[in-house]
Amino acid sequence: MTDATLNTALTGDTATVWDATVRDYVALLKPRVMSLVVFSGLAGLVVAPGHLHPVLAAVAVLCIAVAAGAAGAINMWYDRDIDALMERTRNRPIVRGRVNPDEALSFGIVLSIGAVLLMGLAVNWVAAGLLALANGFYVFIYTMWLKRRTPQNIVIGGAAGAFPPMIGWAAVTGDVSLGSIVLFALIFFWTPPHFWALALFRSGDYQKAGVPMLPVVAGAEETKRQMLVYTLLLLPLALAPVALGIGGPVYLLTAALLGALFVLCALRVLRSRDDKPAKQMFGFSILYLFLLFAVLIGEHLAV
Template sequence: MTDVTNELTLNQTGGASAGDFIELLKPRVMSLVVFTGLAGIVLAPGHLHPFLAVVAVLCIAVGAGASGAINMWYDRDIDAVMSRTVKRPIPSGRVEPAEALGFGVTLSVLSVVVMGLAVNWAAASLLALTIGFYVFVYTMWLKRRTPQNIVIGGAAGAFPPMIGWAAVTGTIDPPSVLLFLLIFLWTPPHFWALALFRNGDYTRAGVPMMPVVAGAAATKRQMLVYTLILLPVAAAPFFVGIAGPVYLAVSAILGLMFVGCAVRVLRADDDGPARRMFGFSILYLFLLFAVMMGERLINGGWA
C-alpha cells in the first residue's frame, strides 16, 4: 500500500487545533486504561499519598495517550482507507505525521520520567514496558503480520493495573498479575466483536484480523472459548483476597452474561449480536473493576 493518497490528503489543510492533538491521545481508550490503573492503586496493599496517586494516574493516562499518538503516526496509511479511522487527525490532514510522532515520543518520555522521579522506578519501568510493547510489539510487529495480533498485543492494555499496584508497593505481586490476566483474556472477545462488524475495513486495509484470516465462524468459536476461560479468572480476585463476596456474585452474573453474548454471536447471521457484545464487553470490564474498588473502599482498605 502506498502513501500517495494519504500525503495528498495531508496537504489539504493548515494548522492543527488543541482538540486534534487530544484526539491523537485516543481519549476513549485512555479512559478505560486510566480506570484500571486507578484500580491497581486502590486494590494494592499499603498507602500512596493522594497527590502521588493523582500523579501516578496522570502518568498512566499520558503514557497511554502517547502510545496512541505514535500508533496513529505509524498506522496513518491504513487509517486513511478505513471508514472507522479516516477522520482521525493525520489521515484527514489536520496534523502532520512528524508532529504526531514528536508529540507521542515527548509525552512517552515525560510520563516515564515523572513516574520514576515522583512515584517509584518500578512503576515507571512497567509504564515504559507498556508503551514499548504497544508501539513496537503490537503496532509495528504484530498488527500487520498475524491474526494473533490482538491476543499477544493485548498485553499492552492489560498492564495498567500492574502499574498502579507497583506505584503503591514498588513490586509486582501475584494479585496484580491476576488483574493483568483478567484484562488480557478479556481483550480478544472484546476486540474480535469489533472486528466482526468492521471486517470490511480490515479487509480493505490488509490487516490480518482473525475474521479476515480465519473467517467469521472460526472467530466466533474462539470468542466463546475465551469467555469461558474468563469465567474462573474473573472470579479469582475473590479467592486471593483482593475482592469480596459481592464481587464474586457480580463476576459470576456478568461472566454468564458475557458467555451468553458469545453464544448469540456464534449463532447469528448478522452483525447485531457482535455490536451488542462489543458494547457489553466494555461495561463488563468497567463493572468488575468498579465493584472491586467499591468493596475495597467501603471496607476501609485504602485510607
C-alpha cells in the same frame, strides 16, 4: 478531503498548511480508549496493599493516562496509511490533514518519555519501568510488528492494554505480585473477545486495509468459536481476585453474573447470521470490564 491533501497527510509534506487545534491533539491521545486504561490503572492502585499519598496517587494516574495517550498518538502516526482506508479511522486528525505526522510522532515520544520519568521520580522506578514496557510493547510489538503480520495480533498485543492495573499496583507497593498478575490476566483474556467482536462487524474495513484480523484470515465462524473459548476462560479467572482476598462478596456476585452474561453474548454471536449480536457483545464487553473494576474499587473504598 482531496487526493492531494490525503497524500500530503500520509507523507508528512511540510509544505502542507496544517490547521491543528487543541481538539485535534486531544484526539491523537485516543481519549475513549485512554479512559478505560486509566480506570483499570486506578483499580490496581486502589486494591493494592499499602498506602500511597493522594497527591502521588494522582500523579501515578496522570502518568498512566499521558503514557497511554502518547502510545495512541504514535500508533496514529504509524498507521496513518491504513487509517485512511478504514471507515472507523478515516477521520483521525493525521488522515484528515490537520496534524503533521512528524509533529504527532514528536508529541507522542515527548509525552511517553515525560510520563515515564515523572512516574519514576515522583512515585517509584518499578512502576515507571512497567509503564515504559507497556508503551514499548504497544508501539513496537503490537503496532509495528504484530498488527499487520498475524491474526494473533490482538491476542499477543493485548498484553499492552493489560499492564495498567499492574502499574497502579506497583505504584503503591513497588513490586509485582500475584494479585497484580491476576488483574493483568483478566484484561489479557478479555481483550480477544472484545476486539474480535468489533472485527466481526468491521471485517470489510480490515480486509480493505490488509490487516490480518482473525475474521479476515480464519473466517467469521472460527472467530466466533474462539470468542466463546475466551469468555469461558474468563468465567473462573474473573473470580480469582476473591480467592486472593482482593475481591469481596459483592465482587464475587458481580463477576459471576457478568461472566455468565459474557458467555451468553458469545453464544448468541456464535449462532447468529448477522452483525447485531457482535455489536451488542462489543458494547457489553466494555461494560463488563468497567463494572468489574468499579466494584473492586468500591469495595476497597468502602472498607
